[in-house]
Amino acid sequence: MYAIIDIETTGGSARLEKITEIAIYQHDGEKITGEYVTLVNPERNIPYFITNLTGITNEMVENAPRFYEIARAIVELTEGRKFVAHNARFDYSFIRQEFKSLGYNFRRSLLDTVTLSRKLFPGFRSYSLGNICRELKIIISDRHRASGDALATVRLFEMLLERDRDINGNWSDLIRNTRISKLNPKLDISKIDIIPEEPGIYYFYNEDGELIYIGKSRNLQQRISTHLSNNTSNRAMEMRDFIADIDWDLTGSELIALLRESFEIKDNKPFYNRAQRKSVFQWGIYTSTDKNGYNIFNYMPVNSVENPLSVFTSRERAKSKLESLTETYNLCQKLTGLYESAGPCFQFHVGICKGACCGKEPPHEYNERACRAAREFIFSKRNFFIIDKGRNEEEKSAVKVINGKYAGYGYFNINDMGFGLTALHDCIRPAPDNRDIQVILKQYLRNNRVEKIIEF
Numbered sequence: 001m002y003a004i005i006d007i008e009t010t011g012g013s014a015r016l017e018k019i020t021e022i023a024i025y026q027h028d029g030e031k032i033t034g035e036y037v038t039l040v041n042p043e044r045n046i047p048y049f050i051t052n053l054t055g056i057t058n059e060m061v062e063n064a065p066r067f068y069e070i071a072r073a074i075v076e077l078t079e080g081r082k083f084v085a086h087n088a089r090f091d092y093s094f095i096r097q098e099f100k101s102l103g104y105n106f107r108r109s110l111l112d113t114v115t116l117s118r119k120l121f122p123g124f125r126s127y128s129l130g131n132i133c134r135e136l137k138i139i140i141s142d143r144h145r146a147s148g149d150a151l152a153t154v155r156l157f158e159m160l161l162e163r164d165r166d167i168n169g170n171w172s173d174l175i176r177n178t179r180i181s182k183l184n185p186k187l188d189i190s191k192i193d194i195i196p197e198e199p200g201i202y203y204f205y206n207e208d209g210e211l212i213y214i215g216k217s218r219n220l221q222q223r224i225s226t227h228l229s230n231n232t233s234n235r236a237m238e239m240r241d242f243i244a245d246i247d248w249d250l251t252g253s254e255l256i257a258l259l260r261e262s263f264e265i266k267d268n269k270p271f272y273n274r275a276q277r278k279s280v281f282q283w284g285i286y287t288s289t290d291k292n293g294y295n296i297f298n299y300m301p302v303n304s305v306e307n308p309l310s311v312f313t314s315r316e317r318a319k320s321k322l323e324s325l326t327e328t329y330n331l332c333q334k335l336t337g338l339y340e341s342a343g344p345c346f347q348f349h350v351g352i353c354k355g356a357c358c359g360k361e362p363p364h365e366y367n368e369r370a371c372r373a374a375r376e377f378i379f380s381k382r383n384f385f386i387i388d389k390g391r392n393e394e395e396k397s398a399v400k401v402i403n404g405k406y407a408g409y410g411y412f413n414i415n416d417m418g419f420g421l422t423a424l425h426d427c428i429r430p431a432p433d434n435r436d437i438q439v440i441l442k443q444y445l446r447n448n449r450v451e452k453i454i455e456f
Helices: 048-054 067-078 088-101 113-120 129-135 146-168 220-228 234-242 254-268 271-277 315-328 363-377 421-426 435-447
Strands: 002-009 019-027 032-039 082-085 110-112 200-205 211-217 245-250 283-289 295-301 310-312 384-389 395-402 405-413 428-430 452-455
Touching (some): 002 088, 002 146, 019 048, 019 067, 019 088, 067 088, 082 088, 088 110, 129 146, 200 220, 211 254, 254 384, 254 435, 421 428
Parallel strands (some): 002 082, 082 110
Antiparallel strands (some): 200 211, 395 405, 405 428
């Protein structure tokens, strides 16, 4: 028994956007047995580009039911049925988020017609709904409307069932249960359903109880489910077959998940984390002083002797950063390792470089700019706590940096009376610093907003 579903929305993020239309076609494996189609008032403005795509306007949904008014119908129409959709994770995530806002945990088994199409109709360039329907001569009567797209998905699903029967005689495990049939028989399937949709770190074990993989995610349920349905490579499928047990630990903060993953992979050396056991940052930017007193930069492979200012995943990224610094601080190409020459650099000849490469600019003037460039690689604050989300509403997380180096992390209760700086220090669980950790901290602070920075 199946519920074949399509939705239209105000945008692409289930966390931020809302449903504007939903179509559900109940199916018994042979034919449609029931249908439900309705516009939904998203209680927010529909962007113009969305209206241009779907044809759904603010006026059309003004008097439509709100999601809470149709929630019971959706539960009843899908209960005991597999949730079937094209790119099912998209539709499913929106519906789950709508129910989550109502305090209800909506869960259904998924069948994704994109995944099934790739397996049963291999060889097409694209498996988007429009393209796969064009290849299979399926007519979509009302594209980018829930009913039209859902009916096209119904026809595609029926063709997939027919194809599966032609190949296997009866429906194969692919159709009957695309997830469970692929998993290790010793894995407790019920455990999968209770994995939270929260940030954290997760662990996979084989039948002997050996730790074979460590990962982190902002959404543990989503990431672990992806592993358990992963067919992208032989290695991914091999690992999936060995997963006999799963464990996880909530971190609240994505930053702590990143820090713990990096440390625990190096500490435990799981078999399927081989690529991550060594640092992925193989290139570094280094600085020194030449015989004439000028501060110089260079980029080269990371070694165990010298300490780089920063590290990068590739030669190209290290070089690109130096090129950016050279332009921003008007540094000399020759003194940043970007131009090899026995004489002045090219930019001196065209009047851009001030002549540090040939002694025209005094070292103290050039070094002032070079030092400002180097400061981009160190924390602007030396001793501080990074305060961010905790594992529940009454908790916050803290990451400690002292003398510019990572010192550990911890959690504290925001309701504890008299909680001060001393208690903040006391909650920290010590952890070692390394190059990868430094990069994680700097990149996270550069690219993400944390709740608070407390200097000490």
